[in-house]
Amino acid sequence: MRGYVVDERDSAWERDDARYRVYVFEGAGNAVTTFDLEGATVEEALETAAAMSGDDERLWSLALVEDDARGLRGLIWLSGMDYNDPPGSAREWQRRRQMQDRYLLARSRRGETNVLPNGLRLIRMFPEWVTGWPLWESFSDEYHLTGSDLGLSPELSAALCAWNEAWQSRDVDDPLPEGWEDRGRVLVARLRSELEGVAEVRPEFLQD
Known part of the structure; x- marks a missing residue:
């Protein structure tokens, strides 16, 4: 905006x-x-x-x-x-x-299961100033998820942590690391593959 x-x-x-x-x-x-x-x-x-x-x-x-x-x-x-x-x-x-957020918020207020109309969970992927995985699930008790919470392969789990650490390695006002967003897109594709039938993955790190 x-x-x-x-x-x-x-x-x-x-x-x-x-x-x-x-x-x-x-x-x-x-x-x-x-x-x-x-x-x-x-x-x-x-x-x-x-x-x-x-x-x-x-x-x-x-x-x-x-x-x-x-x-x-x-x-x-x-x-x-x-x-x-x-x-x-x-x-x-x-x-x-x-x-999606207003739909899931309404379900949360009604005490209903935290899933989209097609029955899938919604996993958000974006970096943050915390150690570990850039994976989040709004309106859930856990919110910040780990690779094991989602049953991810060790290889993908490690790659997601490394991607988040690369973002953290810069100062707040520094530009994004070269190729970082492209690596994120690749990780989103891998995450969608491993979570097929379980969750939709929403890439919230994309820039306009």
């Missing part, structure tokens, strides 16, 4: 007829239902999305509906994204994270 001061006079037009689209995803296969809302404020659209999802019993997302200069309809995502589209960038992973 970036923020900076602007001149409020730089806009040439304004509108107050926003059209919103709510996506609600159902079940392990993420069957989607969409609703369009007209004459609503963004606050009302968010409240409607939460209500249509059963107060986060289902995954949901919200977009602004717009037509471009060619008259072709498109979407500007405001919260989440199309959950059936595999994330291809750090920003898309952040939007998927929005959806």
Whole structure:
């Protein structure tokens, strides 16, 4: 996210007829239902999305509906994204994270099992100033996980620790070690392979 001061006079037009689209995803296969809302404020659209999802019993997302200069309809995502589209960038992973975290938080509050709609756990991978593994599971009693907690092979477990140590070896304001993010992507692929059928792996170290 970036923020900076602007001149409020730089806009040439304004509108107050926003059209919103709510996506609600159902079940392990993420069957989607969409609703369009007209004459609503963004606050009302968010409240409607939460209500249509059963107060986060289902995954949901919200977009602004717009037509471009060619008259072709498109979407500007405001919260989440199309959950059936595999994330291809750090920003898309952040939007998927929005959806998953509010869903899992709601399950935690209801005292339900800490799993996604498809029954998989959610393992987050990112470095931190702690010794050991860069593996985390939100809304769980353990939170910071070890390789043995997940039954990882000794080779992958050691490689994950080394990757985290490489990040820690620099000063806080230093750039990332050369090739560090690429090594992380390789480790994510290996982690997904070893946790297939057990957990989704979310790479939270990716840079925009």
